[in-house]
Amino acid sequence: MNIRHMLVVVDPTTENKQPCLERAKNLCQHYPQARLTLLLCDYVAALDGGTLFESNSLEKARASLLQNHLKQLNELAAPLREKGIGVEVQAVWGKRLDRHILQAAQQLKPDLIIKTTHHHNPLKRLFLTNTDWQLIRHAEVPLWLVKKGEKPITQICAAVDPLHVDDKPASLDLKLITSAKTVAGNTGASLHLIHCYNPLPRTMVIDATLVVDYQGYADDVKKHHTEAFSELLKRADAGQAQQHLLEGYPEEAIPAMIEKLGINLLLLGAVSRSRLQSALIGHTAERLLDEVPCDLLIIKPDDFSDPSKPSA
Structure with a gap:
């Protein structure tokens, strides 16, 4: 970057x-x-x-x-x-x-x-009028949302999704890691990589076999994500980064880890979604915007084009 x-x-x-x-x-x-x-x-x-x-x-x-x-x-x-x-x-x-x-x-x-960026009113969240969220969705270049501008960047973290459960393309994870490595190299900051996974809660497991051996199912899910995470880090040549595999939803697990590690900058990928999907689901970046105390750097895929921009 x-x-x-x-x-x-x-x-x-x-x-x-x-x-x-x-x-x-x-x-x-x-x-x-x-x-x-x-x-x-x-x-x-x-x-x-x-x-x-x-x-x-x-x-x-x-x-x-x-x-x-x-x-x-x-x-x-x-x-x-x-x-x-x-x-x-x-x-x-x-x-x-x-x-x-x-x-x-x-x-x-x-x-x-x-x-x-500031804390956002829940009513604005509902009606999608907040400037920051519009920029997350539409900005074609990286977007740095500042919360503590006076503090130097010493700890950088990128949140990746190697199994693409959030519909992010594989190339975006590689771009996230490359961007994080570059910023860390220029600022002298330490680099962390986070991946969150979440097995089905025991109460939602319907298959009788899984109910009997729920722990075995949970272990298999963790192993699957661990292998995918490791493979991504090899492809991105990110072996020197500190790696964190977290169980839980990103909007819950990542803020706790941010506080624990003293992260100054969190890199997140954002992809284009339809207006209806955005209204009902939203991006991980949007859900995390008010939950983390650090700066956020939003990265888009290389082929991203502002969906609201008039066609040429």
Whole structure:
């Protein structure tokens, strides 16, 4: 994962604390050739008169707001520019933050999108309106969601799925491991690889033979996953990584392991699903977003294309 250009999404609701910018600054120490684009998108309902009430005064007010934001962005960029980091700034007006971020990514072709993430309202989860979830689904480039930008990256973990129970292609696991190895190599962090498996609970086993020898069934499931995990690590040349085979659902087992190991960055793969599947099931990445205290780096398959993007 070669990081030469980062698109950093600045939060307009705060002037000082910008965890995403702190993370970008930290990454620039490890990727000295990288440059940044700071993007700020704002929307104030009082300045949106709609088509029936549009006026020159409202247009001037919006332009003034964006000028103030450009000034803020240049103030944030100044210390970085003094260190020799190339920084450009953009301020845009609009309701849909996710669409503006995706449009900027289409135009600028960054290697990475960096955005601060917060705890998400359960109602937003239900109606799929949260910006972070939309970016997880639609961003074509890696997406780094920042929770603790001031902390250096010392422990990196990638969650893999060698049996593809979440419909992830085999190539995505290899890409996850390669990306994790590269970031760990550049930052000097330790590398961990996690795979979760979950045998059927005893109460759900219908076959009479399995009920009699449930432990034998559970041992066979563990052996099957162990062998698949080991084979994946061989293919990915990841023998130096610390390996963790966990029993349980990812959204339950992974957060506990993150806390135990002190993981700073969790890499997850995300694949495209239909709108209905996303509404009912969701990605593992979405389910983990509020459950882990560390940064997340979302990786897509090489052939991923934003399903919401108009066809050419």
